[in-house]
Amino acid sequence: MNNLVEIRDLRVAFDGVPVLHGIDLAIAPGEALGLVGESGCGKSVTWLAALGLLPSKARVSGKVHLGDTDLSAAPRSKLETVRGGRMAMIFQDPSSAMNPVLKVGKQLCEALRLHRGLTGRAAKDEALRLLDMVGIPDAKGRFGLYPHEFSGGQCQRLMIAMALAGEPDLLIADEPTTALDATIQAQILDLLTQLRKDRDMAMVFISHDLGAVAQVCERVCVMYAGRIVEQGSVKTMFNRPRHPYTRGLFDAIPRLHGPRTPLVPIPGTVPDPRKLPKGCAFAPRCFNAKPFCESQIPDLLPQRDERKLACAYPLKDSNPSARFQSEDERLMQ
C-alpha cells in the first residue's frame, strides 16, 4: 500500500543548533500514529517543519512527500493549498489559535472558501453541518458568536470543525486535550476517534500522555532529544517496551489501580540540545548504559516483531505492564 505521507531524513536546526537529527516516518492512509515524548524532544517541530510552518531562522533539510507531491521542494503557493487542505493541524491552545475579533461562523466560512471554493449560502450550510458534526449544540444560534464566548472544550471543537473544512486526508493533532479538563478531554478523544472512523482520515496524535495515545492510536513513535528511539504498534510497545526510555516513561506514570508504590522516576533531565552527549542521548539517564553507549549513537533498526528500536542494549523481557495486563485479562473475560 502506498503511504499517505513519507518523511525522510528530516533535520531541523535553530541558530545552528540541531534539534531534529534525521526523522524517518511514514503514515498509511487512515492510520492513527501517536508521537510521544517529553517537552523539547521535537515531536511538534517534526510536523511544523513538514508543513513549512517554522520561522525563517530554522534550517530544514530532508524530504517530505504527500502522495506524489514533494512538499520540501514545493513553492509557498503550493504549500498553502496543502496546509489546511489535505493536511490540517489543531493545536494545544484552541482559543489562541482563532482570531478573537472575527465571528466563528465567518472564520469557518473563510476556511471553506479557501479550500473548497464555497461561498454564500452553500458555505454557511456546510459550516453549520460541520459545527453539528463536532457536537456544538445550537449551531445556528451560535454561528454569530465570537471565540471568547465559547468554553475551552467548545473552542477545541471549533478548531476541529475548521480543520475538517478542507476535508483533510491527514489531521495532525498537537496536544489537543492537554489544556482541557478530564471529562472534556474524554469527550474530545471520543470525538476524534469517531471522526476518524467516519471519514477514514489518517491522524497524527502528538501527546505526552501515554494513556490518551493508547486510546486513539494504532502505532506509536517515542521520541527523545530529536530522534525516534522506538516505534511499533500500540500493543507491542505497551506490553513489552524494549527501549529503556520507553520503559522509564511507563514506570514514571502513577497508576489509578493496584497498589500504591513509590513512582520510578527517570533520573536527571533532558539534555540541552547545545550540549548533547556524544553517544546515545539517553545514556546519561539510562540504568542499562554501557561504555559503548557513551561513544556511539545507535541507529533505528527494524526488529523481528515489526518494531523499530534504537538501542544497543535493549531490554529483553521488559514487562512493566503486569499491572495493565491484569486489567486486560479482566476486560477479556
Next chain:
Amino acid sequence: MSPVLEATGLVRIYEGRKGLLGKPAPVRAVDGVSLQVRPGETLGIVGESGSGKSTLGRMLLGIDPAQGGGVRFAGAALPALATPQWRALRARMQMVYQDPLAALDRRLPIAAQIREPLDIHRIGTPDARAARVEELFSAVGLRPDQAERYPHELSGGQRQRVVIARALATSPELLVCDEPVSALDVSIQAQVVNLLRELQADRRLSMVFISHDLKVVRNLCDRVAVMYLGRIVEQGEAHQLFAAPKHPYTQALISSVPEPGRGLDSRVILQGEPPDPARRPTGCAFHPRCSLATDICRAETPELKPASGHQLAACHHVPDARASRAA
C-alpha cells in the same frame, strides 16, 4: 487527634460581571465547604477548572478572606489577612504554586530565595540560617554548587524543588500545594511526587494537595475531597474512593482518566460541560450532566452524608448509610 486545620462552612463570593456594562452577578466560587486535615495527613482536593479548588486552597491559608464560615489552625481561629499575627502564623503554614518560574524572583540567586523566609521570620542566627539553607538543598535534592544559580538557569523540576525548599524553610506544619506537578514532564513529575512522599514520611508534614490529576492524587493522598462548582460532592479515604466511587460525578471523573490497556468503550463519557458558576443550576449542580438525575435533583441541593465507611457523598441517589443501617 485534633486536626491541624479545620474549615467550617467556607463561602467565597466573587462579584462577577457579564460584559463591560452588565449587571454584577455574584459567583459563589466556594459554597459552604467544611474539611479537616489531621497531623501528618495529606488531603487531596480534586475537581475541574472553575470548581473552586484553588480559591479554597488560598482561603485555607487566609490569603483569600472567607465571607462565611471560618478556618481554625492548630486549634485557634485564623487571624485576619495582613495582620502581624497572621504574618507570624504564615511561618507555620506555607504554599507551593503551580508555576515555579512565576513564584520565584528572577533576579535573586536561589539560595537567597530559600533563605528569605528565615530572614523575614527572624529564625536563627545568620550562621544557623546558612546551615539551614544547605540542609534544605540536600533535602530536596539540589546540588550545593547550584546555590548561586538564578531560576532561569534551572530546569522546571529543579525550580519546583526550589519552591518546595523555600516553603519548607520555616519548618511549617502545613503545606498547601496548588497543582505543584502539573507543569512538569512525566519523568520529572515522578521525581517531585517522590520528593513530596519522602517529606510526608520524614517530617510528618500535613498537606493539602490540590490537583486535577487523579493519578497523582491517588498516589500521594490519604484522603480525597472531590469538588464540583464550589461544593464538596464526595469525600473519603483515597483507596476507598478510587476503588468504589459513590457520586456519579466522581465515577465519571475516574473513568475519564485515560489509561493504557483500557479502551474508550468502557468509559463513562459525560455529556456537556461544567456549568458557569454564575449560573448555577438549581438543586444538585451536577444534574444537567448526570444520567441518574430525577425531579428531586432539580429541586433540592443534596447534603454531604455518609455513604459507606468513612466515605461521604452528596447525591440523592446514593443511599444514606445511616438510614440503611437503621432499617
